[in-house]
Amino acid sequence: MFEIVFLGTSASAPSAYRGLSSQVIMHDEYRFLIDCGEGTQRQIMKSGLGFKRLNRILITHGHLDHILGLAGLLSTFMRWETIGSLEIYGGRWALERIHDLLFGVVLRGARPPIDVQFREIQPGLIFEGDDFSVTAFQVYHRGSDCFGYAFEEKTRRPFLADRADALEIPHGPWRRDLVSGESVTLPDGRQIDPDQVLGAPRPGTKVVHVGDTGRVEDLLGVCRDADVLVIESTYLQGEAEMAHDFAHLTASQAAQLAVDANVKQLILTHISRRYRERDVIAEAKSVFANARVARDFDAFQVRRGKMVKFDLQNR
Numbered sequence: 001m002f003e004i005v006f007l008g009t010s011a012s013a014p015s016a017y018r019g020l021s022s023q024v025i026m027h028d029e030y031r032f033l034i035d036c037g038e039g040t041q042r043q044i045m046k047s048g049l050g051f052k053r054l055n056r057i058l059i060t061h062g063h064l065d066h067i068l069g070l071a072g073l074l075s076t077f078m079r080w081e082t083i084g085s086l087e088i089y090g091g092r093w094a095l096e097r098i099h100d101l102l103f104g105v106v107l108r109g110a111r112p113p114i115d116v117q118f119r120e121i122q123p124g125l126i127f128e129g130d131d132f133s134v135t136a137f138q139v140y141h142r143g144s145d146c147f148g149y150a151f152e153e154k155t156r157r158p159f160l161a162d163r164a165d166a167l168e169i170p171h172g173p174w175r176r177d178l179v180s181g182e183s184v185t186l187p188d189g190r191q192i193d194p195d196q197v198l199g200a201p202r203p204g205t206k207v208v209h210v211g212d213t214g215r216v217e218d219l220l221g222v223c224r225d226a227d228v229l230v231i232e233s234t235y236l237q238g239e240a241e242m243a244h245d246f247a248h249l250t251a252s253q254a255a256q257l258a259v260d261a262n263v264k265q266l267i268l269t270h271i272s273r274r275y276r277e278r279d280v281i282a283e284a285k286s287v288f289a290n291a292r293v294a295r296d297f298d299a300f301q302v303r304r305g306k307m308v309k310f311d312l313q314n315r
């Protein structure tokens with residue numbers, strides 16, 4: 001299960017209702033902050049999430065509306081030691097700009113209050129937990145080295161307890177070993193193979209996050225069968241030409257990608273102040289019914305094939 005919390009959903013500049021790009025994706029004890037637009041630290045506080053374990057930051061690209069909040073975040077960490085270290089993942093261009101911001105402007109020769117690690121990424125695996133992974137993939141936007149991120153639970157074979165009961169396999173280490181794919185010898189001498197008690201492989205939950213992008217054709221593969229796709233939607237189809245010129249998407253384009261990639265749920269973000277939210281939703285839904293527009297502090301739990309909105313304050 002993954003949880004997604006939207007902290008900022010506005011494009012380019014904040015509005016009275018929307019902060020700049022930032023969201024948290026959580027899996028068990030792991031938390032990843034994706035992008036950190038201006039004002040993100042206050043959004044973190046308002047959300048009730050707190051800074052604890054928020055030590056991995058994935059950056060989609062180096063535009064200011066996605067990175068300026070890192071300066072405020074680090075300057076706060078200079079006063080409070082909330083976390084011990086910070087890992088910032090991103091493409092070279094983004095990391096160079098963030099380095100200038102943090103070391104040139106915020107620190108100006110001072111020692112960082114916490115260990116700040118820059119992790120320059122290439123397309124491919126960037127993080128692996130026990131039962132999930134995070135993969136980076138290239139997206140097309142203005143500037144080089146722009147990335148999206150795919151969060152995927154590993155494929156699992158479910159343990160069929162009925163079958164284990166029928167085979168009179170005792171509870172305890174034998175079942176545990178079978179679950180992890182090992183053959184066992186029971187106390188009565190019978191040998192049991194995992195295939196006898198494990199079901200067909202079941203793919204895990206998949207959440208894909210795409211930040212700013214001007215193209216969808218190259219995203220089909222990475223978005224394929226995602227349970228949730230979070231993607232920018234800066235323009236509406238009436239201004240498709242402008243979307244193209246600035247390397248952004250229209251709501252229709254994002255929705256068409258969801259259709260083509262067989263995505264189950266689509267969440268649009270990076271919303272421009274020039275449109276009414278309901279017009280963005282209407283355009284997306286005319287192409288893909290399971291579309292919605294994220295608002296700041298929207299929170300979702302995503303399990304294979306299912307997405308449920310939850311209230312952060314009653315967590």
Ligand SMILES: [Zn+2]
Pocket residue numbers: 011012021063065066212270
């Ligand atoms: Zn942006």
Ligand SMILES: [Zn+2]
Pocket residue numbers: 061063141212
């Ligand atoms: Zn951008």
